[in-house]
Amino acid sequence: MSILIEISENLQKGKAKIVKELVQQAIDAGMDPQEILGGLLSGMDVVGEKFKNGEVYIPEVLVAARAMNQGATLLKPLLAESGAVASGKVCIGTVQGDLHDIGKNLVKMMMEGKGLEVVDLGTDVSPEAFVNTAIEQNCQVICCSALLTTTMGVMGDVVKAAEAAGVREKVKILIGGAPVSDDFCREIGADCYTVDAASAADVAVALCKELGA
Amino acid sequence: MNARERCLNILHYKNVDRMPAVHFGYWKELLEEWAEQGxxxxxxxxxxxxxxxxxQKELDKILGWDCVWGYSVGxxxxxxxxxERKVLETLPDGTQRVQTGTGVIERIKPGIVSIPSEDDYLLKDREIFETLYLPKMQYTPERLNAEFFKNFNETRDKTVPIGISLGSVMGHLRDICTVVGMSYLMYDEDEDLFAEIVDTYAEMQYKCVEATLATGAEFDFGHYWEDICFKNGPLLSPELFDELCAKHYKRRNELCHKYGIDIISLDCDGVTEKLIETWLTNGVNVMFPIEVGTWGDQFEPARKKYGESILGVGGMDKTALRKDKAAVDAEIERMKRLASMGGFVPCPDHRLMPGTKFELVQYYTEEIKKIKV
Structure with a gap:
């Protein structure tokens, strides 16, 4: 079996230790880091699809993402040396007043699994912090998460802050979280709502592409 | 009839004079808001x-509620x-990293009302389980306040339903391990250890329930708390949930049945559909609070699938109580349809939250009582 398939399959099973060993083996054998990354990403793709289809659940995604991170950590310096570029850049955070971050972290993992560069702003993030980060770090997408009906309104403030800063046309705003819906997305003028973490990653990739990343 | 008789009759498909006005409780911040508004x-x-x-009963009376569902003792x-709850670190912005009573390290930010974010947790391997947690998961007689139950049947409020607390087969462990920690243990690091933790904890809770029932105290229903689902369904695979938990529900519920308790209620937020089979086939028959508004959970599909064996308390979109009379009227109409199936008690689908309008709650309780069953 090719080592890339082995990496992908073990990642899907969440076997972090084995994935790390296999990635190291591949590096030692002189494989192109970009190609090894492809093995990791293909594994996350499978997990993401299964998650969207309800075939696997949050624990499987979490262990797969951990395995992905362990492999990717070894590859990062090599990819930087080779001048490889991410497929886009997004900033993500849980909105102001909300500290819940499981959903946000899942989305971040799935996005990294799609090869996006993710700036994690953490929790309780103000609308200005989202927008300023997007401007300063050239992010194509702002991703906002909320758990509470009492905090989801802040997402509308993020849209307004982007308008006020004059970057609304340059930055897409993606929202998600327990109380959020398509109707709410339209109501506040955000660009996209996605129902789960894997879909959020797919949409973010498409939005980055649309903006020419 | 009183609220207790109304609730229990409906859940046994018996007649009642009117629908009881049942709720799930209040967010503290809402009560503060109502106090500010006078x-x-x-x-x-x-x-x-x-x-x-x-x-709470005093406030319920002002608002027109008959009782709260889920109140249980044990x-x-x-x-x-x-x-010991201790502050590990205070960050420059005032955020505190706190080790909680379950051993989870939480990040708590001043002035923010939210579920805290979890930074870390203690229960990561067998050694920690055996040294720190196992001694805390044992049954001892001190777990039961025997004095409280001595004259319980005589002194309890006989007008409202009171249940026996049956604990939690998975939800408490989710709180102890965190979702992330639980996932790593279950799926990668030590699945046998996780199964052993589930069994150990369940054994202690079984003995607690056994000791409580042995006092002779009589209860109207049994009540679990799980909160093991979210917007897109369960937090773990239904198959694994069944494998780990089914036997424990069965054993605990059979014990309740021996004491004449045939209403077993379970509080689980989120979309519960995929776990209902495990609960129902092992003796849990009341789904609560059926979160329609926030998560889109539903009762009708379960009733269609499982028939009259499945009962429900909840299902009313509480967010209507933040809007206007028209939104409340629409919910009342929906509740009428659900109530007409029998075995269903309408109740806001979670605790009433900030922004809920005082006068709309009063309007809702008046209208819900008009529903004939």
Missing amino acids: HISKELANTAVVDGSVA ARLGLMPTF
Whole structure:
């Protein structure tokens, strides 16, 4: 079996230790880091699809993402040396007043699994912090998460802050979280709502592409 | 008829004079808001948050509620003793990293009302389980306040339903391990250890329930808390949930049945559909609170699939109580349809949250009582 398939399959099973060993083996054998990354990403793709289809659940995604991170950590310096570029850049955070971050972290993992560069702003993030980060770090997408009906309104403030800063046309705003819906997305003028973490990653990739990343 | 008789009759498909106005309790911040608006006193706002308390009953009366669902009593079913709660670190913005009673490290930010974010957790391997947690997961007689149950049947409020606390087969462990920690243990690091933790904890809780029932105290229903689902369904695979938990529900529920308790209610937020089979086939028959508004959970599909064996309390979109009369009327109409199936008690689908309008709650309770069953 090719080592890339082995990496992908073990990642899907969440076997972090084995994935790390296999990635190291591949590096030692002189494989192109970009190609090894492809093995990791293909594994996350499978997990993401299964998650969207309800075939696997949050624990499987979490262990797969951990395995992905362990492999990717070894590859990062090599990819930087080779001048490889991410497929886009997004900033993500849980909105102001909300500290819940499981959903946000899942989305971040799935996005990294799609090869996006993710700036994690953490929790309780103000609308200005989202927008300023997007401007300063050239992010194509702002991703906002909320758990509470009492905090989801802040997402509308993020849209307004982007308008006020004059970057609304340059930055897409993606929202998600327990109380959020398509109707709410339209109501506040955000660009996209996605129902789960894997879909959020797919949409973010498409939005980055649309903006020419 | 009183609220207890109404609730229990409906859940046994018997006649009632009218629908009871049942709720799930209040967010503390809502009560503070109502106090600020002059609807209730500050003193009431501080005390009415406790389910089953005299103060809550006083507020319920003002609003027109008949009772709260889910109020249950029993032995101490968690870690005992809990870990000492301590502040590990205070960050420049005032955020504190706190080790909680379950051993989870939480990040708590001043002035923010939210579920805290979890930074870390203690229960990561067998050594920690055996040294720190196992001693806290044992049954001891101190878990039961025998004095409280001595004259329980005579002194309890006989007008409202009171249940026996049956604990939690998975939800408490989710709180102890965190979702992330639980996932790593279950799926990668040590699945046997996780199964052993589930069994150990369940054994302690079984003995607690056994000791409580042995006091002779009589209860109207049994009540679990799980909260093991979210917007897109369960937090773990239904197959694994069944494998780990089914036997424990069955054993605990059979014990309740021996004591004549045939209403077994389970509080689980999120979309519960994929776990219902495990619960129902192992003796849990009341789904609560059926979160329609926030998560889109539904009762009708379960009733269609499982027939009259499945009962429900909840299902009313509480967010309507933040809007206007028209939104409440629409919910009342929906509740009428659900109630007509029998075995279903309408109740807001979670605790009433900030922004809920005092006068709309009063309107809702008036209208819901008009529903004939």
